[in-house]
Amino acid sequence: MRIFKLFLPLLFLLGAAGCLPAQTEPAGDPALEGPSQEQPAQDRDVYPEVKKVPPQKRVKEIEGLVRLADFDAGFIFDLKYATEDNFMGRIFYPAAVAVLKKETAERLLQANAIFRSDGYSIKIWDAYRPLSVQRVFWQACPDSRFVSNPDPLPPAGGWKARHYNGMSVDLTLVDATGCELQMPTAFDDFSEKAAPDYPGMSDEARRYVQYLQRVMESAGFAPISTEWWHFNDAQGTPTPYLDIPLEDFLE
Numbered sequence: 001m002r003i004f005k006l007f008l009p010l011l012f013l014l015g016a017a018g019c020l021p022a023q024t025e026p027a028g029d030p031a032l033e034g035p036s037q038e039q040p041a042q043d044r045d046v047y048p049e050v051k052k053v054p055p056q057k058r059v060k061e062i063e064g065l066v067r068l069a070d071f072d073a074g075f076i077f078d079l080k081y082a083t084e085d086n087f088m089g090r091i092f093y094p095a096a097v098a099v100l101k102k103e104t105a106e107r108l109l110q111a112n113a114i115f116r117s118d119g120y121s122i123k124i125w126d127a128y129r130p131l132s133v134q135r136v137f138w139q140a141c142p143d144s145r146f147v148s149n150p151d152p153l154p155p156a157g158g159w160k161a162r163h164y165n166g167m168s169v170d171l172t173l174v175d176a177t178g179c180e181l182q183m184p185t186a187f188d189d190f191s192e193k194a195a196p197d198y199p200g201m202s203d204e205a206r207r208y209v210q211y212l213q214r215v216m217e218s219a220g221f222a223p224i225s226t227e228w229w230h231f232n233d234a235q236g237t238p239t240p241y242l243d244i245p246l247e248d249f250l251e
Ligand SMILES: [Zn+2]
Pocket: 126, 163, 168, 169, 170, 229, 230, 231
């Protein structure tokens, strides 16, 4: 199994967005927000040591998986596993490319259209995750509340919506300036505080996480009880698990 070693520190990453990690002032009730300002296309996935998706005019598709960036310029990408800013502190993805099953991507596009009409936008933290990377995660954190256990051999059936078939996505919301809304925790906070119904969160975080769930559910996604940022495609038929390298989506 390939394990990607650290190459160079990413010194400026956290400052790149030019805002605090979480918004401190309430932005009003999201459900009551007026028409949005058009969110400019932003290129925030600037990781100098990791290959990026070149500009494309067509949708790259491999075994039913597609690149999200080909669908819509309104998504913002901060792919944590293409950086050292993750629970393992090392780069897992040699390519900063967000990939989902096509039908799941189309549902996410629907959700983002709703968020954008309210003045927000989806920021993607993780999407399709090759099975070999999932096995590394499970070795590092064998806790099924936070990391799903990949079978040693991909099963011949009985699949579920998972990152490793491109039917799960990790995300948060940003406002029109690109600043993340206040949510219960940071990404990959493997504690009870990451539960979307954790009683100790702030009122603002509760309001935003409930708004996030409401819109995602309306687009066909299901939340999970342990991680507020994780959503499964609840409408698509689960397909086989895959181990296609992310680099294959760069061409
Ligand atoms: Zn997830």
